[in-house]
Amino acid sequence: MPAKITKYICSECGHVTTTKTGKCPSCNSWGTLEILPEVTPTNTKNISSHVKIINALDVKTPERISTGIEEFDRVLGGGLVPGSVILIGGQPGIGKSTLLLQAAGSVAKNYNRPVLYISGEESDAQVALRASRINTASENLYLYSGSELEDALSNLDNENFAFFVLDSVQAMTTGTDSGWPGNLTQVRAVAQKVIDTARAKKIPAVMIGHITKDGKIAGPMILEHMVDTVINFSGEGYSSYRMLRAVKNRYGNTDELGIFEMSEDGLKPVIDKSGLYWNREDSAVAGVAMTIALEGNTPLAAEIQTLSAKTIFPYPRRTARGIELNRFQLLTAVIDRRCKISTLNHDLYINVAGGLTLQDPSADLPACAAIASALKNVALKAGTCWLGEVGLAGEIRPVTRIDLRLKEAAKLGFETAVVSSREKIKFTGIKIIRVSHIDEALAGLLISEKN
Ligand code: TYD
Ligand code: MG
Numbered sequence: 119m120p121a122k123i124t125k126y127i128c129s130e131c132g133h134v135t136t137t138k139t140g141k142c143p144s145c146n147s148w149g150t151l152e153i154l155p156e157v158t159p160t161n162t163k164n165i166s167s168h169v170k171i172i173n174a175l176d177v178k179t180p181e182r183i184s185t186g187i188e189e190f191d192r193v194l195g196g197g198l199v200p201g202s203v204i205l206i207g208g209q210p211g212i213g214k215s216t217l218l219l220q221a222a223g224s225v226a227k228n229y230n231r232p233v234l235y236i237s238g239e240e241s242d243a244q245v246a247l248r249a250s251r252i253n254t255a256s257e258n259l260y261l262y263s264g265s266e267l268e269d270a271l272s273n274l275d276n277e278n279f280a281f282f283v284l285d286s287v288q289a290m291t292t293g294t295d296s297g298w299p300g301n302l303t304q305v306r307a308v309a310q311k312v313i314d315t316a317r318a319k320k321i322p323a324v325m326i327g328h329i330t331k332d333g334k335i336a337g338p339m340i341l342e343h344m345v346d347t348v349i350n351f352s353g354e355g356y357s358s359y360r361m362l363r364a365v366k367n368r369y370g371n372t373d374e375l376g377i378f379e380m381s382e383d384g385l386k387p388v389i390d391k392s393g394l395y396w397n398r399e400d401s402a403v404a405g406v407a408m409t410i411a412l413e414g415n416t417p418l419a420a421e422i423q424t425l426s427a428k429t430i431f432p433y434p435r436r437t438a439r440g441i442e443l444n445r446f447q448l449l450t451a452v453i454d455r456r457c458k459i460s461t462l463n464h465d466l467y468i469n470v471a472g473g474l475t476l477q478d479p480s481a482d483l484p485a486c487a488a489i490a491s492a493l494k495n496v497a498l499k500a501g502t503c504w505l506g507e508v509g510l511a512g513e514i515r516p517v518t519r520i521d522l523r524l525k526e527a528a529k530l531g532f533e534t535a536v537v538s539s540r541e542k543i544k545f546t547g548i549k550i551i552r553v554s555h556i557d558e559a560l561a562g563l564l565i566s567e568k569n
Contacts, residue, residue, distance in 0.1 A: 186224025195370015198322035208351035223254025231280035238289030252384030405492030440470025456512030
C-alpha cells in the first residue's frame, strides 16, 4: 500500500500542494495553507436523494422584501430575496453601516415585522445616535451590540424576523472556531453560520465586509463564492456621491448602478444622475466634449476635458485620467494621421470630470472631439453630445443602446447628438448629425465661433 500523502489547500485561492509552506506558492498569501481533508469514495451506484428531475421542481419566485430604498432594491434585482445572503463591501467611512441601518429601519417600519441589526463594531449608543440622526428608529428595529455570533443569532428564534444585518463579518466570532475575529477561519465560519441561519429561517441577511487596500473584501476569497450576492459600495474620497453596484448576483443582473449622496441625515438617492456630471456653462470651453456613457444599464452624462500645451521635449507627454492611457494615445494618433491636426509638438492631458472611469468605447468620439478642440483652441458647439467608437482608419462606428442614451441626452437639454452614420435610431426627440469619418465629425460646423 503506498504511503499516505498529506495535502494542503490554500484557503484563499484553493491551490493544492504537498508541502506546507508559510506562503501560498500560487497567490502569495501568508498562513493560508490548511490540511486538505481526505475524500472518502462514495457509492455511486444508487441515485442519491439529491438528484431530481428539473421539470418537476417547484420554481415559484419568492416574494422579495423591499429595502424601502429604491436605488438599493434595483441593484439587488428588485429587493431582498428571503433566505438569501448579501455581502456588501466598501472602504471604511463610505457609509455601509448608514445604508444598512436605513434599510433595516425601513423594512421594520414598512413590513411591521422585527428586524435585527447586529453590530460587532459599535456600541449601543453609537448605533442609536446614528439611527436618530438618519431618523430611522422604529419600534421593530432591534439592535444587538457585541461580537458573539451564536448569542446574536439566537435572538432570531424568538419572533418572526423579516431581515437581519451583520456589521461586520470581520468583527464577529463564533464559539466553534478558534482565533481572533477577522482571521481567515473565523471569517469563513461566521459567514457559513449566517448563511445557514438565513437559509433555515428563510430570512434575507446582509453581511458587511471590510475591504483591503486593493479593493477586495478582506478575508478568504471563498466568501464571495459562498454568498448569493456581492455588492460593492464605493465613492471618490473628495466627493459626497456613493455608487452601489452588484459584482455578483444570483437573483438579478449585475448591470445596475445605484447612486447616493451622503448628506447630514443619511444617504439620499440621486434620481437625476446625469446632472452630477454636466455643467452647462463649462461646456463652451475649448477642449471639453460631452457624452452619454453607460454604467451598467444607467446612462450617465460625462464630461471629457483635454488640455494641450506646447512642449519643448522631443517626446510630448500624454497623461490620462478616467480613460485608459493606451486608448488616449491611439486616438491622438488617429487625429494626427486622419485629420491632419499635428499633435507632435503638444503635451496632451485628458480627464473625465467627476472621477468617472469610462470603459465604454462610445467615449472615443467625444475624446477625439475634445483633443481636436484643445489643439485648435476653439470650443465645441454647446448643447452637443458625442457618441461613437473610432476605428484606426478614422471611421465612426455605432454604439450600444443608442436610443437609451439619446433619450437621456434630450432629457438633460442637449439639442444635438453627433453619432455614426451607421446608427439605427428610433428616438426622434433630438437633432442628429450623422458622421462616417472623424475628419467629417470635426469639420467646421461643430466648432463654435465664440473663442
Ligand atoms: P458609516 O456608515 O459609519 O461608514 P462605514 O460603515 O462604511 O464605515 O458612515 C461614515 C461616514 O458617513 C462618517 O464619516 C460620517 C458620515 N455620515 C454623514 O455624513 N451623514 C450621516 O447621516 C451619517 C449617519 C454619516
Ligand atoms: Mg461601519
